[in-house]
Amino acid sequence: MVNLEEIKKEAKKILEEGKVKYIIGYAKSSNALMAAPTFVKKPEDIDKLIWDPTCFQNLVKFLIDEKRKKAREKEPDTRPIGIFVKGCDSRAINVLLQEKFITREDVYIMGLSCEDVGVLDKKKIFKKLKGEKPEKIEFDQRKNIVISTKEKTIKIPLKEILAERCLECTSSFPVISDVFWGDRNNRSPKEPFKCLEQIESLSQEEKWDFWQQQLSKCIRCYACRSVCPMCYCDECVVDSINLAITADTTAEEKAQKIKWIEKSPESSENFGYHLVRAMHLAGRCIDCSECERVCPVDIPIRFLNKKLEKVTKELFDYKAGLDPEQPSLVSSFKDEDPEDFIR
């Protein structure tokens, strides 16, 4: 069992010792169903910290901001950042380490096991509440959630309102950490790719229609990209916004920029954006599902990533972020890799 008091004790200790620059964790927010990411810099603030199934954000994204900030500073504080990670989040750290975006010394990983639970899916709860606003929530025995609204109090089994990814999760505890709380029990869901069943059963035409309909909704707000810990490029290849142009960028380099897709949210351009993004996440996506969570128009983005996760698992027996030393999927090959697609 993860004991919040122990976490706080450790947090206090490392802040007092000056071992970390600050700690990225979770705190209560104005929304009862959702924790807020919080940055704890002083030992006296540790009581803000919480740990429960409302802590669904992947905080790893903040490490990217930290790296950018540090790069701008003349004399940066090089102490590591303390960060709360769940099982899935820890694998994001591994991918960043694997891609040498951060170094192991940059982070002090505070690993938290989801154990047999997981995190909430807000959308599922809203459905259950039928429009009523939750005022207060409590967790009963880690089996049920008790939600109080103005009108009533209802008890829902956690299983019914957990995020899809938690139901399909195979490793609910961090695979890399400096300190760790909770159990290291491997889960073995019978169908880790169950969410794909329905969409895979569709014919090619039906799939096309499905995605046509879904992706035409996209308004290209890029929330999915902004929240993704793997989308750390200074400049996205599908959308040159000239962020990466620096003082020493030559006119020639500027002229060589290709506009692969138009900025306008047309359906064809949206396809371009989402498919390129999906391909760029193959073997890198760790299924934190943040992209789908933040999508304001409810595009089931996770299907794309999950499908690629399944394909890479089946073809190459590869799972992203298990080990920072493992070679990345697209830059490595084994003699026994399938090649029957070469004709």
Add this chain to the structure above:
Amino acid sequence: MKKRTGVFVCHCGINIAGTVDVKNVAEELMKHSNVAHSEDYVYMCSDPGQKLIENSIKEHSLDSVVIACCSPNLHETTFRNCAKAAGINEFQCEIANIREQCSWVHKDKLKATEKAKKITHSTVERVVKNKSLEPISIPVTRRGLVIGGGIAGIQAALDMANSGYEVVLVEKSPSIGGHMIQLSETFPTLDCSQCILTPKMVEVSKHPKIKLLTYSEVQEITGYVGNFKAKILKKPTYVDPTKCTLCDECIDVCPIVVPNEFDLGLTGRKAIYIPFPQAIPATFTLDIANCPGLLPIACGKCMDVCEPEAINYDMKPEIIEEEIGSIVLATGYDLYDKENMKEYGYGKYADVLDGLQFERLLSASGPTMGEVLRPSDHKVPKEVVFIQCVGSRDPELHCAYCSKICCMYTAKHAMLYKHHVPDGQAYIFYIDIRSGGKDYEEFVQRAKEEDGLVYLRGKVSKIFEENGKITVWGADTLAGKDIEINADMVVLATAMRPAKGAEEFAKKLKISLDKDGFLSEAHPKLKPVESVTSGLFFAGAAQAPKDIPEAVAQASGAASKAIIILSQDQLFHSPMVAKVSLNLCTGCGMCVDVCPYDSLSLKDNKAEVNEVLCEGCGTCSATCLRAAIEVKNITPVQIYEMIDASVGG
């Protein structure tokens, strides 16, 4: 900036013009805003064709050209030189392949013409954005490396050394000589193998330009053409060759007997041994794997008796580093593993031998001093069955290819057997007789007619031992009947395989292998001794099964290719290499992992290209998630424009 591009469309006789309306292609391309001139001609690669290009460049002040013709593999160099001669940068010349990729694969003239236009158009789009580049010059280490000391390696090393270049010859066993030194007599002239090979071996040992490293293995090769670095492991022999007097005292006292590799297990040898009397270098080797032990010294008898004190148990493995300009790989062959040939009783019955074992039996220096005797009871075999294609030409179970030399050596074996045992009978089971080669067919005919060999066309189904005889069941497909022979001895012409460990070695050197594990040459016809890695050449049976004359010829070919590199003052490397956009690079290192030429590395968290190693393959560019690396003159923008021209209007 607008360019003045010239387009030259070749007819290639009717090779292109038969399927593509070349005039129409030239006219259509003239409409392109960057094309200042276009024309067609019957053979652009001919001297008048080249003159035409040169003159047009000058006359129309062209700054770039596209030649629509055959594959760039063939005439790219011709036309680039032509462009250079006319005074423009050679990298402003590009080839549009409208032959292999168009006229040869289509029949419909209208559609083929449209396609040829698109191919040419897309190449124009490319050349419009081409930069003028200068070849990268690199220095040359004037020193060769030959790996493998069989006949091919010996020949290559001698040719290179006799041309005046220093050569390092590395052989993994204690002596050079390879398989050829094990042979008795050689077809079709029947001259003694040792007698013709040993002079070459002696020449190697005495040659001032050859540094011979036996009992050594190449562990690593880094660098690039003209500038390789080889790491060679020299295993300890525990005998100082400068002190050893070859007195044989150590052999007498050594208590360990193991099968002798030189006689393929037909005799034994001691743990301290000399492979054969004419071994080069002429010295003993203490085979540590079979010695009772040196740490602590378990026996020590050899050292005790060695008067010149040549034996030194403290010898350590040595890593020798050599700087090399070009490399010849001659790692040779092994016979197909007998484990795979259980159906013929090989390895189970003492009197079922393979071809090399029979060579030793025939050899004057062999275990029986040239007398043909059965290994089991030392009796003279009166009936001997020779079986060809054992493991060869059997795609279902064994090797699909023909091992090439077996027809000839089996004829030789049977003939020599008859010379030794005139009243004996030799039967040969064969599928076909393949005797292509100078004097080869005559040799086989002589064997049949003069020596009375019985050739039976068919396969052997079973071999088993019965009453001290080896019963061979087979079929004579010409007579259409089953055959049973109660033989005294069976000799199998087993398939040739790449030498053991060659696959692993090739992987280390990143040399591609063909489906059978032989070294894969750069072009089956026009680059038969070159590997795809420049500066690395092949000789001998490591590339494909070959006989001695072929191995020698290929070795000389490989040596001359290696010398071409060593004789240059400097080498030139294509400037079409990868280039990193530092502001986009995040230093993830994926390009470093995928580069097949090890030309990329990370420096200060950014990718860095070693231009000399880069072959411009573009794998890095395709892998980079951030489009931060591209190949000069085939950049993503150029590819984009080319795709646009190919699929668009």
